[in-house]
Amino acid sequence: MSFLYLLAMQVQPAAREAMDPKVLIAAFYVFALAAFLGYQVISRVPPLLHTPLMSATNAISGISLVGSLVIAGAYEFDAHKLMAGGVDSHPSWATLMGFIAVFTATVNVVSGFGLTDRMLKMFRKDIKKKEAQK
Amino acid sequence: MENLAQPNYILEVTYLIASILFIWGLKSLSHPDTARRGMFLAEAGMAAAIIGTLFHHDIQFFGWIIAGLILGSLVGAAFAIWVPMTAMPQRTALSHAFGAIAAALVGIAEFVMHSGTMSTFTRSALGLEVMLGTLTTTGSLIACGKLQGVIRGAPVQFKGQQLLNLLIFFGMIGSFGYVLYNPAATGFFYTMVVLGFLFGVMLVIPIGSADMPVVMSLLNSYAGLSSAATGFVLGNNILIIAGTLDGFSGFILSILMCKAMNRSITNVLFGGFGAVHHEAGPGATGDMKEISLEDAAVRLAYANKVVIVPGYGLATAQAQHAVRDLANVLEDRGVTVKYGIHPVAGRMPGHMNVLLAEANVPYGDLYEMEQINPELSTTDVAVVVGANDVVNPDARDNPNSPIAGMPIVEVDKAKTVIVLKRGQGRGFSGLENPLFFKQNTNMLYGDAKATLSRLAQEVKNV
Incomplete structure (x- = not known):
């Protein structure tokens, strides 16, 4: 039994205990710098490409997938416990929510990049007029 | 605590490289000739980050992950191939909803599993993430419905709407505040979730189709910011960076759209726009001249x-x-x-x-x-x-x-x-x-x- 208990302990992911203040401050630095850089980079995108831009940033923010993956894979899913409710059902609920999040984020990544590329392919400098007519 | 004390260096390096490639990719969008190449870089960064994450030591069970990845890729590919260019606004609104629901669900799951051991800061970031996530989800779905023509595009307005919206908004913020004060009050947390979904609906129904460019940009911004908040909750820098880039991109676009309609951002944020103004007076009259x-x-x-x-x-x-x-x-x-x-x-x-x-x-x-x-x-x-x-x-x-x-x-x-x-x-x-x-x-x-x-x-x- 103690073996099972140990196994269960290992399965429990590290609790999100109080973030180290240094880590927290670093996170704010990252946020501030990303905001500044984002402003600089994105204000240079011409209106011509605003639709692909929206599609691309959407795909990129699909990186939230990495958070969803961890949630979908960290806990054991047990349909009986899910039905039974209570605290025991929580890991199974988390897995389900993680699964949906993995699904929607993946849709965004794949369709976002796919559509961005499809759109960008269409923007051409010079199309021979005759050729386009065909 | 294991993963705080001993970070997974390989994973962190992967994330760092992915972040750089994302920024590079967005920078390449400054010109149509370089844009495609840049996006390939961003795609490579994304692939590296996802594959790297699969080796995360918290991940023990792969069944649901694989199912989600496969289903998501299939649906995503179908979108990418078959969505006509004329339907891009609807598709984009839907993707804002998808991104936001992912962030909201991650937040709710984190709360369900770890609310007891969270610091107040993490809990506030989580609250922000879930509020932005839920309201963006339903708001974007309504926008998508209006654009697709499933929901009537005309603004829905009624008496006392502003007051009701304020009540919902403060109810949401109040529930959030109480959860911060008392993490065991899960009932208030779920109230906040429900009010968040409701607020998203209320935010977008009074807005007419013609104002959609502003709404789309704003929802884009919210979806990004909720991803960034997820980054704060999970202590994950790449999420903060990508979410912030997305959030700021949406924000900049909102400002540009507002300028192009000569509206202030507050006017947009606090409703009353997109309404049909009848007080414009008689306006121009005369005959319209038809031409053969x-x-x-x-x-x-x-x-x-x-x-x-x-x-x-x-x-x-x-x-x-x-x-x-x-x-x-x-x-x-x-x-x-x-x-x-x-x-x-x-x-x-x-x-x-x-x-x-x-x-x-x-x-x-x-x-x-x-x-x-x-x-x-x-x-x-x-x-x-x-x-x-x-x-x-x-x-x-x-x-x-x-x-x-x-x-x-x-x-x-x-x-x-x-x-x-x-x-x-x-x-x-x-x-x-x-x-x-x-x-x-x-x-x-x-x-x-x-x-x-x-x-x-x-x-x-x-």
Whole structure:
């Protein structure tokens, strides 16, 4: 039994205990710098490409997938416990929510990049007029 | 605590590289020639980050992950291949909803599993993430429904709406505050979730279809910020970076769209926009002058310079290829054809550019409003296809107009204006457009696509 208990302990992911203040401050630095850089980079995108831009940033923010993956894979899913409710059902609920999040984020990544590329392919400098007519 | 004490260095390096590639990719979007290559870099970064994460030591069970990845890829690929360019606004709204629901669910799951051991800071980031995530989800779904025509596009307004919205908003914030104070109060947390979903609906139903470019940009911004908040909850820098880039991109676009409609961002944020303003007064009156297809063809054929100004009507009529055909015929006769594009033409930023690019219009022929306006006085014929408010001279001339001060494409300065319009009705804003009554304006009624095709045929016969 103690073996099972140990196994269960290992399965429990590290609790999100109080973030180290240094880590927290670093996170704010990252946020501030990303905001500044984002402003600089994105204000240079011409209106011509605003639709692909929206599609691309959407795909990129699909990186939230990495958070969803961890949630979908960290806990054991047990349909009986899910039905039974209570605290025991929580890991199974988390897995389900993680699964949906993995699904929607993946849709965004794949369709976002796919559509961005499809759109960008269409923007051409010079199309021979005759050729386009065909 | 294990993963805090001993970070997974390989994973962290992967994330760092991915972050750099994301920024590089976005930077390459500053020019159409470099854009595609840059996006490949961003895709490579994404792939590396996802594969790296699969080796995360918290991940023990792969069944649901694989199912989610496969299903998501299939649906995503279907979208990428089959969504027509005219439906880009709906698809984008839907993807904002998808991104936001992912962030919201991650937040809710984190709360369910770890609420007891969370620091107050983490819990506040989580609350922000879930609130932004939930309201963006339903808000985007409503926007998507309006754009797709599933929900009526007209603004839904009723008495006491503002008050109700305020109540919902403060109810949501209040529940959040109480959860911060007492993490065991899970009931309040779920109340916050429900109110978040409800608030999203309430936020978007009073907004008319014509204001969608602003709404889309704002929802984009919220979705990004909720991802960034997820980064704070999980202590994950790449999420903070990507979410912030997305959030700021949406924010910048919102500001640009607001400028292009001469509205302040607060006016947009706190409702009351997109409403139909009836107090505009009698407005312009007079007779609209109709022109025959043959006459229109003659004017176009003997022009030196033609400027085409597209609007949302171009997208609804799927007339982008027909426009291109007409332009080809004209260019064969030696007529210069340019396109003047208003920033809020269509239903999302850059909508018209994508449609025309799809129809093989070289991007060198697409001109921004500021570039085309000085040229209009030397333009022989300006052709307005399915645009209304963005060419309404009242915005410039009539200080009492609800759209006063909004910059417009000044087609009325051209020698002749030909307006392609489905019928005699008003535009989406419900405003009368004095352009239609001007001496030099000629109306050409009918479906834009059919009319343009016949016009091209007529020009050939001239």
